[in-house]
Amino acid sequence: MSAIKKLLGHVQADIEKIDEIMRADIDRLAANMDKRLLDVLHYGLFGGGKRFRPLLAVISGRLCGGPDESAYRLAVAFEYLHMATLLHDDVIDQAETRRGRPSVVSAYGVTAAILGGDFLHALSMELIGRYGGTAALSIFCEATRAMVDGEFIQLRNSSRYNQSEDDYFKAIEGKTAVLISAATEIGALCGGADPRQQLALKEYGRNLGFGFQIIDDLLDYQGDAKLTGKAVGNDLAEGKMTLPLILAMDQADDRQRQHIHALLADTDRRRSSFETVYAFIEENDGFARAHRRASQCILRAREHLTLFSAGEKKDVEILAGLAEYALYRQK
């Protein structure tokens, strides 16, 4: 972990610059903005957040020859779009908390959460168009549409308890991987990448996104609420099949599987079944196997970096380090 800490030290200046630009964006728009909308944006954008996506965009750009100042102005769009989806997701899931405090929808209501999301959505698209041009905008909008499609897949899956690993990967591709790969691909494109570099960074981001989401889903079972800012067991309570459970089901015998199906189908008892389901996953090696899958994704992500072996050593190490961070993070 101390190697990762050191690595994060290297990107501290980038993160600060990203934050600075976000604050300047909102300040610039504040004059023509209702006070309550401004409050919602401040609350949503500046209450934590790792700035993971904009950081990936900036470093991907630098690796390909950039960035100038505009790379940062472009990069923040990924944080805005990410926040827009969180605002809408929390309305959809009726989530009460986010990052250890009331979600926007709890604190400001449904209207504010929907409209705040729409505002950030439009802002993100405008910035991508302005600083990235239409090629970047196409990738970005296509990613947004794929995210929506992924949510519909998840919705369809939510009443199916016999999901395969394939179903899971399809859903998390839309949920997480497409936006992260859009960040690295667009970052690369705007940094002046050649087509091979652009593809490599896109694939790096995509595999990183898979690994990132698998860890997220593991943390929903095994995380420390003090670090993650949210209680465990939410996915289970919502009846969401995530990878640890899917892999455990795969390993279990018919009797066990039927027992778990029955627990999942009983909406009211899902939350109180947490210990039982946890033990079932443990017994059937679901956590360890899911972690192995995440490792494989992160390894694949790192393999796509081999293209950038010469010259740009430091940024390659940072991207490799961020991939490791995604794997070992505890929040």
Add this chain to the structure above:
Amino acid sequence: MSAIKKLLGHVQADIEKIDEIMRADIDRLAANMDKRLLDVLHYGLFGGGKRFRPLLAVISGRLCGGPDESAYRLAVAFEYLHMATLLHDDVIDQAETRRGRPSVVSAYGVTAAILGGDFLHALSMELIGRYGGTAALSIFCEATRAMVDGEFIQLRNSSRYNQSEDDYFKAIEGKTAVLISAATEIGALCGGADPRQQLALKEYGRNLGFGFQIIDDLLDYQGDAKLTGKAVGNDLAEGKMTLPLILAMDQADDRQRQHIHALLADTDRRRSSFETVYAFIEENDGFARAHRRASQCILRAREHLTLFSAGEKKDVEILAGLAEYALYRQK
């Protein structure tokens, strides 16, 4: 009215082409789309709708020298964004019907309505970027943000019963005028307008938007449900002060005003107070005066067309006719 009918005959081919392109867009995307998402989009997009905004974009473009085929591909973005805002508005207002049948949120649920809106949002931005370039995208995204801001203004106004005409115009600027003026301005820009033409068509659209919304608000009191597809009295039931009521309040004496304030403040009784409030508005000349305001806006819209006196006679007449239509429409 028969002059308007004749005029609408002239644009029938444009409307058909707009519909055709919308259908082709959705068909093209259908292969990578969850079936339920596809249903939501079909239901939302092809269940009526006047295609007023794309039509204005196409004709504004033609007036300035365009359009080629791409003008239509750009124009449909205005219908997508419009539909996206309707989907989200109906979630916010918990509206059960839209265009004479269940709203998307009633028919498919909150999740589908929010995500369907997000999908159309992203699609619209992509098309504007691709066919209009970054200048058009900036106008479009700024309009979207102004629409959100307008909703927040409306939210803030919703518990204030002493609104002025100014408050009202500020709110409907965001609610309606900015998107219509973005349609005419971007249409003009992409048709090759010079800066004076672009400004004239922007202002035409803005004033048309004001007139259009005032009529909408009048129809909420006086419309025929069989034509509008919705019951009267929704604004009042939600405690929304619209122009007829604002102007009537302005005319009334203190005692009357206090009586109406008390009715508005009583959430449960608002709907049943419809007849009383209607009579109050009538008595204080609110309907006639609101209609006069709408006429003035439409007149102002038409004045901005004088720039295009020579040569392009037919399209000028169509735009003038559409402005008249906005004033005399019954749905």
